Amino acid sequence: MSTVTETPTRRGAPSAPPRRAIVAAPSTWITWAIVAAFFVFLVGIVVSVVVDSFSKQWFGQWLPPQYSTDWYTNAWERFNLTRVIGVTIGVGLTVVVLSILIGVPAAYVLARRTFPGKRFVMLLFLLPVIIPPITYGIPLATVMYANGLGRTLLAVVLVNLVPSVPFVILTMTPFIEQISPSIESAARMCGARTLDIFVRILAPLLVPGVLAASILVLVRTVGMFELTFLVSGPQVDTLVVAIYRAMTSAGGGEARQLVSAMAVLYTATMLITLVVALRFVNPTQLVARVRDTRDDD
């Protein structure tokens, strides 16, 4: 509740007077210890990778003696990163669009209708989300290789759709449930057909939910390693798979700084996506809405 209501008033609103006790409770100390330890590792990891990627050579000192951007140009040329990043973004966007197009109508039906076998259908959509990706990924990849789909762009898109479509359905169903059906009934009384209802009534109301689901799917797809790795080849690697290959290639892997440079590029891509996305969506909104609707029924 609080997360939803507080978003529009985050700036300029009169802030509540502090009501906390002066002596900190023990839980406060535990909390800050955990947060501090977490941030030590987080900052350490990020900063050391960034420093490493800009260093000429770095071994055994606090800071590298010389800096350069050679590793970036080097990585860009060696791994043809223009194509890799193009594939990553292309696959990500395709998966988002397809999973929304397939998932939202299904979510609508599941939210509004009761029909025989509904529980079974729900279970069918739930399974790909809770079963480990490797479990269905390996049989799926076997089928794809047997049908000549292995190492193609189509295979990469299809394999990423498997968890994405159920994910969209599961997140959008409660979101649609909270939209009052009487709005649709009113539109129908005014003579709207099903298509009109979808385009004029539901679509505008669904925009926040669709955006949130799209971002989560995009982040998942760009970061999805296991499934992509099983079916992709050198020509259609996404960025995360390309980095993994660079780290584990025969002969001890590529130079550490080269991998760091690629990892920084990966995180920068993700970060830009997420920061842009967070301007539109509150990350806890989707989950909070799930809870709100459940409280209603």
Add this chain to the structure above:
Amino acid sequence: MTSSASTRRAAAGGRADPTRSSASLRHRLAERGVDAGLLMLVPALIFTLVLFVYPFAYGLGLTLQPTAGSQARYGGGLFANYVGFFTDPFIFDSIWITMRLALPAALFNVVAAVPVAFKLRGRFRGKRLLTTLLVLPITLGTVLTAQGLLIFAGRQGWLNRFLIDIGLIDAPLQLVMNYTGVFLSLVISGFPFSFLLISSYLSGIDPSLEAAARTLGANWFERFRRIILPLLAPGLATTFILTFVLAFSVFPSARLVGDAGGETRVMALMAYRSFAEQIDYPMASTIAIMMGFVELVVIAVVLLWRATLFKGPTGGKG
């Protein structure tokens, strides 16, 4: 509804058979919820059947078609893959290796996230920034986390350097390329996730309950133990399941910051090796499907426990 309508009609006129409705099949189906609107479900269903159910069934079939090599090695005819899975300690032990990694990691993520989410639920300056920072690791991905751990927590890394310089330790700690490395990477990627979920569950608990307990003289521990925890427990179970799923299928970090040959030889890694390195698709499918089975058993146990918890109208239920 159909039966009551027809009964009424039968009582009025006595013409229709009370057990059979005179409405058309289409109408009767529509009354049970089956009509043209369900067609919107068709793309998703076809998609799931083709890309999930069929490959899964194919994989199950494949487990019963062992290669000649497995048959010669393990015996057992059609079930050679399963015989191999349960008798070859190199494969079977990977279950315990995975469990020993995933269960503590998931438990730690949930237990550590509770106090943090609890403290951060009120309003305070910079909350949005802190939340954003806690969510940040989602963008890092397993591969950058692995690379960062190798550099930061490695023998020459800043962490060991700092600990030696302040005199806490004499020799560098071995934090990567073993169990600890994978555990750390699981915490870094899993903790923000469980924090987000638990925060949203916590925000569903009515604060007036806690205020009431406070007026009755409960201290912070009693309030937490008697009010918050029972209400939050179902949400905690859900969070545990979701982080466990993430930790259970750990694969890149087990290879990159772990000891892939020994301590962190997890099931996903074994399945992948059979698939890509030994090109033994039947055995790979067997390990993969057993992996899903083991995971579902753990989830089922947690769900059974969750079913015994309080499910009232308020609280952080999942």
